Amino acid sequence: MKSHNNCGLCQIDIENLxxxxxxDIIIENINLTFxxxxxxxxxxxxxxxxxxxxxxxxxxxxxxxxxxxxxHDDTAIKKPKIGxxxxxxxxxxxxxxxxxxxxxxxxxxxxxxxxxxKKQLEEIKERLKSLxxxxxxxxxxxNLSGGEIQKVLLLTALDPMxxxxxxxxxxxxxxxxxxxxxxxRITTIRDQYHIAIxxxxxxxxxxxxxxxxxxxxxxxxxxxxxxxxxxASDAFNQLFGYLREEK
Amino acid sequence: MNFIYNxxxxxxxxxxxxxxxxxxxxxxxxxxxxxxxLGTMAVNNKMAFFSDALGHSAFTGIAIGILLxxxxxxxxxxxxxxxxxxxxxxVKSFKTASTDTIISVFSSVSVALGIVIxxxxxxxxxxxxxxxxxxxxxxxxxxxxxxxxxxxVYIVWIKIYNKLLLISINSSLASSRGINCALIENIFxxxxxxxxxxxxxxxxxLTINSFLILPSAAARNIALNSKQYxxxxxxxxxxxxxxxxxxxxxxxxxxxxxxxxxSAVVYFITLMFKKSVRK
Numbered sequence: 232m233k234s235h236n237n238c239g240l241c242q243i244d245i246e247n248l249x250x251x252x253x254x255d256i257i258i259e260n261i262n263l264t265f266x267x268x269x270x271x272x273x274x275x276x277x278x279x280x281x282x283x284x285x286x287x288x289x290x291x292x293x294x295x296x297x298x299x300x301x302x303h304d305d306t307a308i309k310k311p312k313i314g315x316x317x318x319x320x321x322x323x324x325x326x327x328x329x330x331x332x333x334x335x336x337x338x339x340x341x342x343x344x345x346x347x348x349k350k351q352l353e354e355i356k357e358r359l360k361s362l363x364x365x366x367x368x369x370x371x372x373x374n375l376s377g378g379e380i381q382k383v384l385l386l387t388a389l390d391p392m393x394x395x396x397x398x399x400x401x402x403x404x405x406x407x408x409x410x411x412x413x414x415x416r417i418t419t420i421r422d423q424y425h426i427a428i429x430x431x432x433x434x435x436x437x438x439x440x441x442x443x444x445x446x447x448x449x450x451x452x453x454x455x456x457x458x459x460x461x462x463a464s465d466a467f468n469q470l471f472g473y474l475r476e477e478k
Numbered sequence: 479m480n481f482i483y484n485x486x487x488x489x490x491x492x493x494x495x496x497x498x499x500x501x502x503x504x505x506x507x508x509x510x511x512x513x514x515x516l517g518t519m520a521v522n523n524k525m526a527f528f529s530d531a532l533g534h535s536a537f538t539g540i541a542i543g544i545l546l547x548x549x550x551x552x553x554x555x556x557x558x559x560x561x562x563x564x565x566x567x568x569v570k571s572f573k574t575a576s577t578d579t580i581i582s583v584f585s586s587v588s589v590a591l592g593i594v595i596x597x598x599x600x601x602x603x604x605x606x607x608x609x610x611x612x613x614x615x616x617x618x619x620x621x622x623x624x625x626x627x628x629x630x631v632y633i634v635w636i637k638i639y640n641k642l643l644l645i646s647i648n649s650s651l652a653s654s655r656g657i658n659c660a661l662i663e664n665i666f667x668x669x670x671x672x673x674x675x676x677x678x679x680x681x682x683x684l685t686i687n688s689f690l691i692l693p694s695a696a697a698r699n700i701a702l703n704s705k706q707y708x709x710x711x712x713x714x715x716x717x718x719x720x721x722x723x724x725x726x727x728x729x730x731x732x733x734x735x736x737x738x739x740x741s742a743v744v745y746f747i748t749l750m751f752k753k754s755v756r757k
Contacts (some may be wrong), residue, residue, distance in 0.1 A: 253572075289652035315654035322647045326522055327701035333647060335640070337655055342639040344518075344708035371702050372647070387651075397654070 237417045240267050240311065240394035241303045243288075243427060247296035250283050257283045260451050261296070265395070268425040269419065271459065272432060272442035279449045281431045285399055288429070289313055300394060303413055311395060314388030320380060323363040324373030331355055331368045334387050358386050378409050385413075389420065396420070398430045435462070435471065491587040493727045497569050498614045502733065505616045506719040508624045509677050510693075514715035516636055516670050517694035522646040525670075527578055528566060530687040531585035532671055535562045536678045537592025540605060545595065552676065559671035562588060567667050571660070594640055611682025611734040613723070624676060631669050638662055643704065689734070692741035693718065699748035714744050 248261040258280035265271050268285055275281050286292040300311040316372060328336075332343050334355050341348045349365045352368075359365045367375065376384065388396060398417070405413065409459060418441055421428055438458060445461040447454040451465040461467055486500045493499050520529050543551030562584060569580050596602050598662035641662045645652045649659050674686060681689050699708035722737030729736070 233624040259671075269581065277723075289650060289654040290656075291650055292657075313654045315651055317648050317650055320648055323522065323524065325698060326646070326649065327698050327703055327707040328643065329703035332704045336644045337651075339640060342636045343643065344639055345636070346705050360604070369703070399650075415745065 238330060240427060241301050242266050242303075243311075244286075244299045245298075248284070248287060248294055248298065249296055250287055250292055250294045250306060256450070258287075258448070258450055261448075263446060263452060265427045265429060265456065267394070267427040268421060269270065269443040270421055270428040270430060270441060271274060272430045272438040272445045273448060274432070274435070274438065274445060274461075274471075275448040281432070281448055282399065284303075284448065285315075285429070285431065287395055288395075289315055289397065301428075308394065312391060312393040314393035314396040316381075316384045316388045316396070316398045318400045320372070320384070326371075326373060328372050329369050330372055330375070330383055333372050334390070335359075337387055338390060358390065359383075362386060378405050381405055381409075381413065385416070392424055393426060396426055396428045396433075398428065400431055400433070410437070417441070455474070483748045491724075493724060499616065499723075499727060501616045501621060502613045503623065503720065504621050505680060506737070507716065508621065508628050508722050509673075509680070510715040510719035511712055512624070512631055512673055513677075514632065514693045514697075514711040515708065516666075516673055517690045517715075518697070518711050519639075519642050519646065519666060519718055520670065520690060521694045521698060522643070524577075526687065526691045527562075527581050527585075529670060529674060529690050531566065531581045531588070532559055532563055532674050533678055533683050533686040534585050535559060535588035535592070536608060536675060536683050537596060537605070538562075538588045539592070539675060540608065541592045541595035552679075555675040556672055558588075559675040560668050563667040563671040564664060567660075567663060572700075606725055608679060609683050610732050611678065611680050611685065613680040613733045616680055617659070620676075627672060631673065634665065634669060638665055642666060658730075666711045681737075682732070685734045685738045688738040688741070692738065692745050696741065696745040696748045699745075699752040714741065717741060718744055 232359045243265040245261055245263040245265075248263075249259040250257045261284065275279050275285065278283075283292065287294040288298055300308040302308055331347060331352055335341075335343060335351055336346050339348055339351050343352075354366050356365055359367055359382075362385075364379060364382050367379060367383065372380075372383075384401070396417075401413070414437060417428065420426065430438070430442065439462070442458050444456060445454075446452060447461055447464070447467055447470070449466070449470065454461045454464040480645065482504065483497070483500055484496050486503070496502065535558060536555055539555030540551040541553035542558055546554060548554055566581060566584050569579055569584075593602065596605050641652065641657050644655070644657065645662060646661050652659050674690070677687050692709045693715035694707075696714050697707050701707040701710050716738040719737050722740035723733050725731075725740065726733040727735035
């Protein structure tokens, strides 16, 4: 077994997971295990159920089957800490909410309309500085660029350090250099804190470079294992083969 | 109450010497901060149309009260308002049709149903006063009730505001943080329903929604964060409410509508400043 530093989590077991929306089966019979210290890429065509799977894991959607977060001594963790980086923030850009407001709303008990807790605010400024964006704290959230939003979302997801980090197409609106930097940062966090990371992405090259394992989903799990194994599978070739031939 | 009356009497304004104006002023001082607070989130969540439907449904609430033989229809109005609010939220979550279509259906059905029941035997005219409202008929008991509602809403607001804010920005992110989004949103809908239904008699079915939305809409033109947003909304709500009441006294116009117009003027002024604030 690999060494575990900070995280209490060992693995996430998904058994027999199905999500049905008013008679339509969206995903069914999914059996998966995500290990801590591993970056697992979830791939599949549009509408294959990737986002639905994530929604079930973060408890946003009702599902049947079980999702269990287990610690090293094999007991279940009732309230796992989940960090979630959404695809994009779709919200009314004119909403008067500053970056600090947004980050504090995730953690602070003090209602933001009565002002923010000074100590927590300083912490957030420090965190922003760690990604060279300390100047962002009092900017309205709606004024940020794609790259700035992504930094803020990642910092928010890592505060507190989660057991599981979920990245849902986290790099839309970011340039190539920013992309590489982002994944380097993610893999550093994985190695440093030994957390489990689930990444949904369409970028197969990046997955090959950074992911430890991959899961191919098409309503259910059609291939899983090492990235190379999955990329060599028949199911993968049927779905994505044309991309390979183009090269 | 007498103590407050005495304080108001000592003010050097002519209008304040009438008891009905004292009551109206107190009512304004209580409901404007209430609506300013709820309005911030109603605007964030694009619920302006939703609260409009809520106000309109007051007719059905009154009608149900009369069918049940209640002397005062307030109870049935509040109950129906909460019911309708929760039903709209639930249907909205199915995502079968666009939100404004759903709300529009519920809004027109509840208006029509109310009018049909109330107009039976030709008695509708005595309820038409609800359309424009009358804050001058407010009683001390009603003021006390509103005050209690104000306190309750502020306490709940302290507890749920951060969660509501996060849900309004990204509900998946809120879920991942262990927030029960449906529960928190329903609490908000219930607070909104109670507040709208209790004050609709004073402000009027036709204007109550602007009363809720305008101060917050004006505030968000110039605010940059949550604290400013609330502070501006409160200040605009209270100042425009009191100013509107005084203007209506001297101009002999409907108080509710005059207060709404006063807020509208402020809204247009803030709109002019909007560009200079947002780079």
